Amino acid sequence: MKTLFKCCHAFLLCTTLTVFASPAEDLGQFRAYFKDKFPSVPFNEFNNGVYAINEDARIAWQDIEEFPPYEEAILNGKALFETSFTNGRNYGNCFENNGVGVSQNYPYWDRARQQVITLALALNLCREESGIPALKYTEAKLTSILAYMVYTSREMKTNARIPTNDKKALESYKKGKKFYYQRRGQLNFSCATCHIQNSGRRIRSETLSPSLGHTTGWPVYRAKWGSVGTLHRRFIGCSKQMRAKEYKLQSEEYRNLEYFLTYMSNGLPINGPSYRK
Amino acid sequence: MNHIQQRRLLLKGLLSSSLLGVATFLPKLALAAWPKSAFQSTTAASAIQKLEPELTVEKSTEIKIKAPKLAENGSIVWIEISTTIENVESISILVEKNPTPLAAKFILSEKAEAYIYTRIKMRESSPVIALVKANGKLYSAQRNIKVTLGGCGG
Amino acid sequence: MVANQYNSLPRHSASNPVKIKIKLKLREESTEVRTLITHPMDTGRLKNSKGKLIPAHFIQEIKIQHNEEVVATCVIGSPISKNPFLKMRFKGGQRGDIVRISWVDNKGDRGSKEQAIP
Numbered sequence: 001m002k003t004l005f006k007c008c009h010a011f012l013l014c015t016t017l018t019v020f021a022s023p024a025e026d027l028g029q030f031r032a033y034f035k036d037k038f039p040s041v042p043f044n045e046f047n048n049g050v051y052a053i054n055e056d057a058r059i060a061w062q063d064i065e066e067f068p069p070y071e072e073a074i075l076n077g078k079a080l081f082e083t084s085f086t087n088g089r090n091y092g093n094c095f096e097n098n099g100v101g102v103s104q105n106y107p108y109w110d111r112a113r114q115q116v117i118t119l120a121l122a123l124n125l126c127r128e129e130s131g132i133p134a135l136k137y138t139e140a141k142l143t144s145i146l147a148y149m150v151y152t153s154r155e156m157k158t159n160a161r162i163p164t165n166d167k168k169a170l171e172s173y174k175k176g177k178k179f180y181y182q183r184r185g186q187l188n189f190s191c192a193t194c195h196i197q198n199s200g201r202r203i204r205s206e207t208l209s210p211s212l213g214h215t216t217g218w219p220v221y222r223a224k225w226g227s228v229g230t231l232h233r234r235f236i237g238c239s240k241q242m243r244a245k246e247y248k249l250q251s252e253e254y255r256n257l258e259y260f261l262t263y264m265s266n267g268l269p270i271n272g273p274s275y276r277k
Numbered sequence: 278m279n280h281i282q283q284r285r286l287l288l289k290g291l292l293s294s295s296l297l298g299v300a301t302f303l304p305k306l307a308l309a310a311w312p313k314s315a316f317q318s319t320t321a322a323s324a325i326q327k328l329e330p331e332l333t334v335e336k337s338t339e340i341k342i343k344a345p346k347l348a349e350n351g352s353i354v355w356i357e358i359s360t361t362i363e364n365v366e367s368i369s370i371l372v373e374k375n376p377t378p379l380a381a382k383f384i385l386s387e388k389a390e391a392y393i394y395t396r397i398k399m400r401e402s403s404p405v406i407a408l409v410k411a412n413g414k415l416y417s418a419q420r421n422i423k424v425t426l427g428g429c430g431g
Numbered sequence: 432m433v434a435n436q437y438n439s440l441p442r443h444s445a446s447n448p449v450k451i452k453i454k455l456k457l458r459e460e461s462t463e464v465r466t467l468i469t470h471p472m473d474t475g476r477l478k479n480s481k482g483k484l485i486p487a488h489f490i491q492e493i494k495i496q497h498n499e500e501v502v503a504t505c506v507i508g509s510p511i512s513k514n515p516f517l518k519m520r521f522k523g524g525q526r527g528d529i530v531r532i533s534w535v536d537n538k539g540d541r542g543s544k545e546q547a548i549p
Contacts, residue, residue, distance in 0.1 A: 311491045311537075316508040352512060354512075375510055377510065378510075379508060379510070381505060381506065381511055383505050384503065384504040384505075385502070385519075386500070386501060386502045386521075388497070388502045388521045388523065389503050389520070389521045390461055390520040390521065390522065392519060392520050393519055394517070395511060395516060396511070397510055397511060397512060398474075398510050398511070398512055
């Protein structure tokens, strides 16, 4: 009976495209689904991904956290963040509170620019405003600055907002949601296939993490990468593995997807930068 | 203190203190000769033989090996070895199925506890051997550690 | 790790020096030492993205001293994970005592760091 309920729940979640649901309703369903699927995991723990649901992996992770591999990135990022531009301005000038403790509000809908602005994009817009060239999204420098900024937001609650005074914001959210639930690629999987329906299960040898909490820990030091990398980098990696089309880092598709995913993690404490195997 | 509080404290200190420690200029410490042939041996048996040519190995139930049930990532497998055998001189670790099984030999003084924890690379699932030298004798225990090659997250 | 478009920091060089991290904790009758040394621990078997073998480059010995006395000599090889991490315990020890961690690698490079027991 319980399995039947779970299947129905998952089915419902996966078909909400055909039913009009507000973001708030989506969020309610999302949380309820994972609460039901993982009853022993306290809400706030979902931001630890697989480590909230796999005890063996959790032990290894806590040992690694003894000397976190992302420490250098935080310190490098801080130094970079505090270095002035040639015109005397700096990154802090482009953010509220000088950029300290603001990451939890990203991405956000920029009405003037009519697009979803992620933290990475905001950093480059800041550089362009001061007449200096943008950093490539593959650059370790940019990722390090993200690591530092996110670090200053640790423990703060994810707070993505969808303003009601601009329907384009809701449209972008919906585009992100559609992307998430859409089957794609040779394997014909959607993000939901693995991270909702099969979350907690193993695919080959990997435990699939729930999408609840997917955005709180970025950028991530991934042992596989041997460096700190961004959420969009992971989107690309996963697309490769799914044999699905890859979009560019900070493309509109990935920014909208990030917008949707972040909203689904609203209320969860930021815990980036983090470590994952 | 729970682990969240520990992390908070650790991280509070992170930005306020320098990570770069004080590098000291020391009188050159003699490097114990690095046992090249043991480290280059391609089987655990020959590595042990090269490490201790005079001794034979005896299995022991007094050596405890702790490791993950299933190692997520073969390049960082944690392992913890302890023993109640007295007068331990050294603890060595060998990964049987690695191209060169000998990973380390920890030479412990009298002051050191017979305990070591480290992280090793494992090419594939394999028995891992803990070799203890004590009282002029060699003891061993082993444990199978499963390593995943990684599926979608790999 | 294989170099790719994402890595713009040199893997191991003057601008990315070897760092030693130490944590010391007093237990009932012993002191626990936890240390991590940033080092690639290259086995010499892996190839880079251009197909060229990355030469073996790994720490061969880590010495742990308590107030000058050597409590452990860790003779290690490339099967130890990148950024070697060690945890060991020695009997005794009190606040203010100095613990020193020293390392030497197969290229002859060396380093060390001291820290007082808190």
